[in-house]
Every structure is written in C-alpha cells, then in structure tokens.
Amino acid sequence: MALPDTGMSRHLVNWARAKSPWVTVYNSGGCNACDIEIIACLMPRFDVERFGILVKGSPRHADILIVTGIPTLKQASRLRRVWEQMPEPKYVIALGACGASGGVFRGLYQVVDCVESVLPVDVYVAGCPPRPDEIINAVVTCLGLLVEDAAHGGKEWRQKKLLPGMAPGEKSPTEVS
Amino acid sequence: MIRPVTLDTITEKMKEFGSVEQVRKNRIRVKTVPDKLHDAITTSQAVLGCDRLITISTVDNGETFELLYHLIGPHRIIITLALNLPRDEPVTMTSSALLPPAGIYERQIHDLFGITFTGHPGLKKILLNEDWPDNEYPLRKDWKPSPGEFYGGIKVERV
Numbered sequence: 001m002a003l004p005d006t007g008m009s010r011h012l013v014n015w016a017r018a019k020s021p022w023v024t025v026y027n028s029g030g031c032n033a034c035d036i037e038i039i040a041c042l043m044p045r046f047d048v049e050r051f052g053i054l055v056k057g058s059p060r061h062a063d064i065l066i067v068t069g070i071p072t073l074k075q076a077s078r079l080r081r082v083w084e085q086m087p088e089p090k091y092v093i094a095l096g097a098c099g100a101s102g103g104v105f106r107g108l109y110q111v112v113d114c115v116e117s118v119l120p121v122d123v124y125v126a127g128c129p130p131r132p133d134e135i136i137n138a139v140v141t142c143l144g145l146l147v148e149d150a151a152h153g154g155k156e157w158r159q160k161k162l163l164p165g166m167a168p169g170e171k172s173p174t175e176v177s
Numbered sequence: 178m179i180r181p182v183t184l185d186t187i188t189e190k191m192k193e194f195g196s197v198e199q200v201r202k203n204r205i206r207v208k209t210v211p212d213k214l215h216d217a218i219t220t221s222q223a224v225l226g227c228d229r230l231i232t233i234s235t236v237d238n239g240e241t242f243e244l245l246y247h248l249i250g251p252h253r254i255i256i257t258l259a260l261n262l263p264r265d266e267p268v269t270m271t272s273s274a275l276l277p278p279a280g281i282y283e284r285q286i287h288d289l290f291g292i293t294f295t296g297h298p299g300l301k302k303i304l305l306n307e308d309w310p311d312n313e314y315p316l317r318k319d320w321k322p323s324p325g326e327f328y329g330g331i332k333v334e335r336v
Contacts, residue, residue, distance in 0.1 A: 073306040076331045109315035109322060110305070112333050 014150040017063060017089075018143050020052030024062035024086075028079045029111065030069020033129040034096040038066065041132045053139055059085045064142050066135075067115045070098040070105045076112045083119050089149060091142040093123045095135065100124040179251045182225055187256065190224050191217065194258075206257045211269045217258050218246065218275050226250035233282040235290050237318045242267050242292060246279075262292060271297040289316040 027035055041048050042055060056062050059082045071079050083092065094115040097103040101124075102114040115121055122145060125138045149155050187205050188197045194217040195209040209217050221227040227248035236243040241261040248256045262269055271294040273280030283294045284303040291314035294300060302309065308327075314320060322335040 073309075073333075080331070107322065107335050109320075112331055113335070117333070118331055 010150075014147070018147050018150075020054065021063045021139060021143055021146070022054050022056045022061055023064045023066055023139065024056050024059045024082075025066045025068065026059075026079060026082055027068050028070070028075040028099075028115070029072040030096065030098055034068035034099070037129045037132055038068070038095075038135060041135055046132050046136065048136055048139075053136075059083070060087065062086055063089065063146070064091045064093060064139060065119075066093045066095050067099050067119070067121075068095045070102050070111045071115060071118055072110050073112060076118050079115075079118050089146060089155065091122045091145060092119050093125060093138050093142060094121045095125050095138070096130055097126060097128040100126060103128065180226065181252050182250075182254050187225060187254075190220055191256075194220070200257075203253055204255045204257060206259055208259050211260050211262065214246070214258060214260060215270065215272065215275060218248070218272055221248050221256050221258070222275070225256065226252060227254070227256045230276045230278050230282075231255065233279060233286060235286050235292070235316075237290065237316065239318060240264065242290060244269070244286075244292070246272070246276075267292040268295060269293075270295055273297055288314075290314050291317065 025035065025038055038055070040046065041053075059065065063086075065083060065086060067079065083090070092115070094100045098105060099115050100121075102111070105111050106113060112118060123138045123141050125134055127134060130138075184197075184199055184205060187207075191197050191207045194213045195207055197205060197207050200206045207217060227250040229249050231247040231249050234245045234247070236245070241264060244260050244262065246258040248258070260269070267290070269292065271280070271283055273283060273294075274296075280297060280299075281303065283292075283297055284300060286292050287294065287297075287300050288302055288304045291312070305315075310323075310326070313323075315322075324333070324335045326333055
C-alpha cells in the first residue's frame with residue numbers, strides 16, 4: 001500500500017528514515033580489515049542495532065552504501081550497478097584509506113583511482129582501518145545530511161559533485177549503455 | 178614408506194638437462210633449456226617422485242624472462258626447473274598435458290607477462306579486465322600505465 005504523497009506522509013517517511021537507517025556494505029577489493037571493524041560495530045560492545053542502524057544484504061533495501069577498499073577494474077562496473085539499484089535518497093560512505101583516496105594501491109594496474117571515480121561520495125572516513133566509533137560517526141553524519149536534504153527538498157542544493165570529466169546534465173557512460 | 182632423495186641422486190638423474198645446484202636446504206634448482214623441459218618434468222615425476230606442481234613463477238630480469246617450475250613430492254624436496262626465454266620472442270611449449278594445473282598458471286603468466294605457450298588448449302584472459310588493451314602486460318618491467326583510459330565505462334587517471 002503506497003502512502004499518498006502529501007506533506008505529512010513525506011514528513012513521516014523522512015522521520016522514520018532518519019531514525020532507522022538501513023546500511024549495505026560492499027567490499028570492492030579491500031583487505032577485509034574495514035569489514036571486520038564494521039562487524040565490530042554490530043557486536044555487543046558497540047551494538048549499533050539498538051539505535052536502529054541495520055546492516056542489510058540487499059542494496060534495494062538500503063539507504064546508505066558503505067564502500068570498503070579501492071575498486072578494482074572488474075569491480076568498478078559492478079559497484080556502479082549496486083549503487084544504481086539503491087532507492088533515493090541514497091548516501092555513500094567511502095570507508096578507510098583505500099576507499100577514500102586509493103591508499104597504497106593508487107596507480108596500480110588493476111585498480112581505478114578511488115571510489116569517487118565510480119560514485120558520488122558523501123562522507124569520507126580516514127584510517128586503516130577506521131575505528132568503530134568513526135564508522136558510527138560517519139553514519140550519523142549521513143543522517144544529518146539526510147535531514148538537511150529533506151528540509152531542502154532534494155540533494156541539489158549541496159551541488160553534488162559530478163563524475164570526473166562530466167559536464168552538468170551529461171549522462172555517465174554506464175547510464176548511456 | 179617415503180623414499181628420501183639426496184642431492185647426489187638428483188644430480189645424477191638431472192645432469193643431462195642442465196646444471197644442478199642446491200639453493201636452500203630443501204630446494205634444488207635445475208637450470209635447463211625450453212627444449213628439454215618436458216623430459217625434465219617427466220623425469221622428476223617418474224624417477225624422483227616430484228609429482229606435484231606448486232606454482233610456476235616468472236621473473237622479468239631486464240634481459241630475459243625466467244620461468245621457474247616448482248615441483249614437490251612426498252619427501253618435501255622441491256625441484257625447481259628454471260629456463261630463460263628471450264624478451265623479444267617469449268614463446269615456449271605448454272606443459273598442461275603433463276601437469277594439468279599448469280594450464281591455469283600459464284594463462285596467468287600470459288596475462289601478466291605476455292609469454293605465449295604454444296599448444297595450450299585455451300589461452301584466454303583469466304585475471305585482467307575484459308577490456309584490457311592488447312599487447313600491454315602489466316608485470317613487465319618496462320610497462321607504464323597509460324593515463325586517461327576507460328575501463329568498463331569508468332575513466333582511470335592513474336595519478
């Protein structure tokens with residue numbers, strides 16, 4: 001049953017979304033250290049599930065995509081496809097030194113430069129691997145963006161970065177194909 | 178019972194294929210040539226009991242490509258068959274008929290170093306991206322990444 005698109009229902013959906021963000025984790029070619037720190041967030045010591053942050057297996061159920069590791073050439077198009085499956089509003093966290101900047105793998109033959117050459121990234125988290133509290137802080141920062149975007153009626157006010165080499169309004173090569 | 182092999186036995190059996198030297202405690206290297214490789218593999222399998230292939234490693238030492246076939250048996254002695262290939266024409270015979278796992282290693286070496294193994298049943302890409310440009314072999318010493326190429330629709334700057 002679809003809710004009628006009135007101001008009140010939109011307000012309700014955005015309120016619920018900010019109270020319980022669903023997260024999906026995608027390892028695009030990392031060493032699994034960041035993934036282990038994400039698992040540490042779910043374990044009883046931090047236990048983010050009590051705040052409503054749920055890790056879901058499917059990107060179609062998720063509001064936030066956490067990308068760990070530098071995308072390899074083979075993973076780049078798959079990562080893009082995972083991102084395209086997520087419903088709006090969607091947010092991307094590039095986790096760890098490799099996800100945020102490429103890290104020690106930047107410039108090698110089998111990788112693209114960083115997550116940002118594949119997706120528009122909202123939050124970067126440094127560290128190798130980042131601590132669980134930094135990961136939780138990144139998700140909470142995304143929620144702040146979500147609330148602000150809902151107040152402004154979309155993401156356009158933040159002037160989201162385009163893919164490198166693209167003019168405004170131009171379609172990315174994957175969208176064209 | 179596992180029959181131990183000694184350096185003397187290996188030297189006696191393998192000296193017709195090239196020089197034999199002990200590089201480490203349980204590693205013995207035989208410097209052979211591409212034409213004698215199949216006979217050397219057959220001898221180490223049948224006579225010396227080295228029937229398992231650990232890996233094929235490749236070294237680009239600037240002048241030649243060095244192929245190293247590491248064979249091991251139940252006696253835990255590793256026999257390494259080393260051979261050199263010229264850089265301008267890196268072609269050798271496949272050993273996938275003698276050692277079935279060698280076919281996969283040879284596909285990897287063909288991807289990364291551009292060494293052609295004649296007689297291989299399917300020398301296709303195994304590691305690199307589907308749209309990787311031909312005649313570019315990333316583990317060669319003289320390879321430089323070419324910036325600004327598209328891979329799967331994504332531009333790679335490589336800076």
